[in-house]
Amino acid sequence: MQEQIASLKAEISAQIAAADTITALEDVRVATLGKKGSVSGLMKNLGGMSPDERKVMGPALNGLKTEVANELAARKDVLESAELEARLAEERVDVTLPVLDHPQGSIHPVSQVMDEIAEIFANLGFDVAEGPDIESDFHNFTALNIPEEHPARQDHDTFYLKPDADGNRKVLRTHTSPVQIRTMLSKQPPIRIIAPGRTYRSDSDATHTPMFHQVEGLVIDKDTHLGHLKGTLEAFLKAFFEVDAVTLRLRPSYFPFTEPSMEVDVQCSFEGGSVKIGDGNDWLEILGSGMVNPRVLENCDLDPTVYQGFAFGCGIDRLAMLKYGMNDLRAFFDGDLRWLRHYGFRALDLPTLAGGLSR
Numbered sequence: 001m002q003e004q005i006a007s008l009k010a011e012i013s014a015q016i017a018a019a020d021t022i023t024a025l026e027d028v029r030v031a032t033l034g035k036k037g038s039v040s041g042l043m044k045n046l047g048g049m050s051p052d053e054r055k056v057m058g059p060a061l062n063g064l065k066t067e068v069a070n071e072l073a074a075r076k077d078v079l080e081s082a083e084l085e086a087r088l089a090e091e092r093v094d095v096t097l098p099v100l101d102h103p104q105g106s107i108h109p110v111s112q113v114m115d116e117i118a119e120i121f122a123n124l125g126f127d128v129a130e131g132p133d134i135e136s137d138f139h140n141f142t143a144l145n146i147p148e149e150h151p152a153r154q155d156h157d158t159f160y161l162k163p164d165a166d167g168n169r170k171v172l173r174t175h176t177s178p179v180q181i182r183t184m185l186s187k188q189p190p191i192r193i194i195a196p197g198r199t200y201r202s203d204s205d206a207t208h209t210p211m212f213h214q215v216e217g218l219v220i221d222k223d224t225h226l227g228h229l230k231g232t233l234e235a236f237l238k239a240f241f242e243v244d245a246v247t248l249r250l251r252p253s254y255f256p257f258t259e260p261s262m263e264v265d266v267q268c269s270f271e272g273g274s275v276k277i278g279d280g281n282d283w284l285e286i287l288g289s290g291m292v293n294p295r296v297l298e299n300c301d302l303d304p305t306v307y308q309g310f311a312f313g314c315g316i317d318r319l320a321m322l323k324y325g326m327n328d329l330r331a332f333f334d335g336d337l338r339w340l341r342h343y344g345f346r347a348l349d350l351p352t353l354a355g356g357l358s359r
C-alpha cells in the first residue's frame with residue numbers, strides 16, 4: 001500500500017509539472033482530489049480498514065492529499081503569473097513618440113526669461129507665488145497704500161470690470177504687487193518670494209502693450225535691510241545678464257508701498273548700436289524697489305515694529321528685449337511664426353545656472 005501511494009504521488013507530480021495551462025491543471029486537480037479522483041478514492045478505502053491499518057494509512061493518505069494540494073497551488077501560481085506576463089506583453093501599447101528631427105514649437109522669449117528668473121531666485125532661496133489676473137481693488141490698490149483718492153491711481157491706466165451688486169469694481173491687475181499682499185495675508189514671515197505674471201494697463205506703443213509681464217519680489221523677516229535688497233538685485237542682474245559684475249545706481253523715488261523707495265539703474269554702454277550690460281558710460285533704468293512701507297505691513301496684519309523687508313517690481317518684457325535684442329514689444333504678442341522661430345528657444349532646453357541660462 002505504501003508503495004502504491006509513493007508511485008501514485010510520483011505520477012501525480014509528473015502530471016502537475018506537465019500541466020501547462022490553468023485548465024490542464026484543473027483537470028489534474030479533479031482527477032486526483034476531486035470527488036471521484038484517485039486520491040479521494042484511496043481515502044474512501046480507509047473506512048473498510050482495520051484500526052491498525054488505519055493508524056498507518058490515515059496519516060500517509062492525508063500526507064499525500066496535502067502534498068498534492070500544495071503542489072497544485074504552487075503550479076497554479078506559476079501558471080497564473082506566466083499568463084499575466086503573456087497578457088501584459090500582448091496588450092502592451094507604446095505611447096511614446098519618436099522625437100522629431102526638427103521640432104516645430106519653440107519657447108517664447110517671455111517664458112524663457114520667466115524660467116531664467118525663477119531659476120536664479122530659486123538658487124537664492126525664493127519660492128514662486130501667484131495671484132489672479134482679475135484682482136480686487138483692495139489687493140491691487142488699497143492694501144498697497146494707494147487709497148481711493150490717491151494720485152498714484154491715475155498713473156495706472158486701469159482696466160475696470162463692471163461693478164458687482166455691491167458696487168465693487170474688480171480690476172485687471174495693473175502690477176504684480178498685489179501678490180505681495182496675498183502672500184503676507186496667507187503666510188507668516190520669513191517670506192521670500194517672487195511673483196511673475198501678466199499685468200494690464202490701457203497703454204500701447206513700441207514699448208507698451210495693454211497686457212505685459214512683471215515680476216515682483218518680496219522678502220520679509222525681522223532684520224532684513226537695504227543692503228540685502230542691493231545684494232539680491234546685484235546677484236540677480238549679474239546672473240540674468242550672464243556677466244561677471246554689474247554696477248547699480250539706486251536713485252531715490254516714490255512708490256506708495258515702499259519707504260524709502262528707489263529706482264534701480266544698471267551701468268551699460270550703447271556703443272555699436274546694442275546695449276551691453278556691466279560697464280560703459282550710460283545707465284539703464286531696470287526696476288523699482290524699496291523697503292516695504294510699514295502701513296502695508298499693518299494692512300497685512302504684520303507688526304512693523306517686529307517685521308521689515310524689501311520689495312521690487314520689474315518689467316519682464318523689457319528684460320527680454322534688453323537681453324535678446326528685440327526693439328518692438330508689440331511683436332511679442334503678434335503670434336508671427338517667423339518672429340517666434342527667430343527669437344524662440346528650444347523646447348527641451350531648460351535654463352539652469354549650472355548649465356548656462358540661455359544656452
Ligand code: DAH
Nearest residue numbers: 175177288289290311312313
Ligand atoms: N508696482 C510697481 C509698478 O508697477 C513696481 C514696483 C516698484 C514694485 C517698487 C515694487 C516696488 O515692489 O517696491 O510700477
